[in-house]
Structure formats: structure tokens, C-alpha cells
Amino acid sequence: MHPSRCNHESLAALTDLPNVGPAIAKALLSLGYRVPADLNGADPLDLYNRLGDLRGCRQDPCVLDVFIAITRFLNGEPARPWWAYSEDRRRRHPDL
Numbered sequence: 399m400h401p402s403r404c405n406h407e408s409l410a411a412l413t414d415l416p417n418v419g420p421a422i423a424k425a426l427l428s429l430g431y432r433v434p435a436d437l438n439g440a441d442p443l444d445l446y447n448r449l450g451d452l453r454g455c456r457q458d459p460c461v462l463d464v465f466i467a468i469t470r471f472l473n474g475e476p477a478r479p480w481w482a483y484s485e486d487r488r489r490r491h492p493d494l
Contacts, residue, residue, distance in 0.1 A: 401467075401477035409434040416477035417464045425449055425461070434472065442466045443491070459494040463487055 401416040408414060412423040415434055429448055431437050442465035450457045463480040466487060471477050487494070 401479050404471065404477035406471075406474070415468050416471050417467050417480040422461075422464055428452060437468060437472055440465075440469055442469045459487065459491070460484070462491070462494065
């Protein structure tokens with residue numbers, strides 16, 4: 399969902415999360431997450447690495463940015479576009 403439409407109060411489906419469309423929702427489902435509440439306490443780097451392992455190849459680093467956006471939103475931060483986290487991710491994980 400576009401970050402401008404996200405609301406902490408109405409999170410029933412994975413696609414209610416910021417930056418989550420059908421492809422990311424499918425990825426999260428493949429990792430065992432069914433609803434947004436399942437992601438409480440999740441580590442974005444762990445999600446990224448597990449998805450790469452599951453798919454048998456390295457994922458685009460922007461997927462990590464999406465996971466960062468999701469987990470920060472679930473921790474109470476405002477919804478932001480995934481690319482708002484790209485610079486920080488590049489600094490923290492230059493190997494990706």
C-alpha cells in the first residue's frame with residue numbers, strides 16, 4: 399500500500415502495510431507471515447536473508463528497504479516510502 403494511505407489502526411492484511419503490494423505480500427507469506435501482527439519484532443535483515451535462502455538467490459537490496467519500512471512502521475514510526483531507507487541501508491550494509 400502507498401505509505402500515504404497506511405494507518406496503524408487498520409492493519410488486517412499484509413497489503414495494508416506501507417510499500418507492500420502483491421509481490422511482497424507473497425514473499426512474506428512464503429516466510430510464514432499471514433497478517434501484519436505476525437511481523438511484530440521481526441528483524442528486516444533476517445527477513446531479507448531468509449527470503450534469499452528460500453528463493454536460492456540474493457534478493458535486490460531494495461527488498462531490504464521495504465522490510466525496514468515495514469518493521470519501523472510496525473514499531474510506531476510514520477509510514478515512509480521504501481526508498482527513504484536506501485541511503486541508511488547502503489551505509490549499514492555496503493556488501494549488499
